[in-house]
Amino acid sequence: MGTSRRFVARGVPGGYRIWNRRPGCWWGEVYETCPDDLLTELNGPRDPVRLVELQRRYRALKR
Numbered sequence: 001m002g003t004s005r006r007f008v009a010r011g012v013p014g015g016y017r018i019w020n021r022r023p024g025c026w027w028g029e030v031y032e033t034c035p036d037d038l039l040t041e042l043n044g045p046r047d048p049v050r051l052v053e054l055q056r057r058y059r060a061l062k063r
Contacts, residue, residue, distance in 0.1 A: 007042040009034050018042070031058045 007027060009016045015032040018039065019025075027042075038054040041047065 005039075005043045007039055009036075009039055028055065029059070032062050033058065 004021070006021055008019050008021065010019050012030060015030045016034050017030055018027045018035065020027045028038075031038075035054070035058045038051070038058060041050050041054055
């Protein structure tokens with residue numbers, strides 16, 4: 001039996017967004033590049049400090 005991921009990246013106009021499968025809603029904002037590290041953290045340990053760091057990094061890539 002495989003484990004399903006709660007958070008997945010989906011392509012949207014302008015980049016990628018993170019889809020939360022449990023409530024069925026978007027999480028975060030639009031990112032120009034696929035946020036692989038952020039998805040790994042969300043589906044794994046979910047360390048708040050690391051999540052903020054990764055969000056800032058991917059947000060900075062847009063500028």
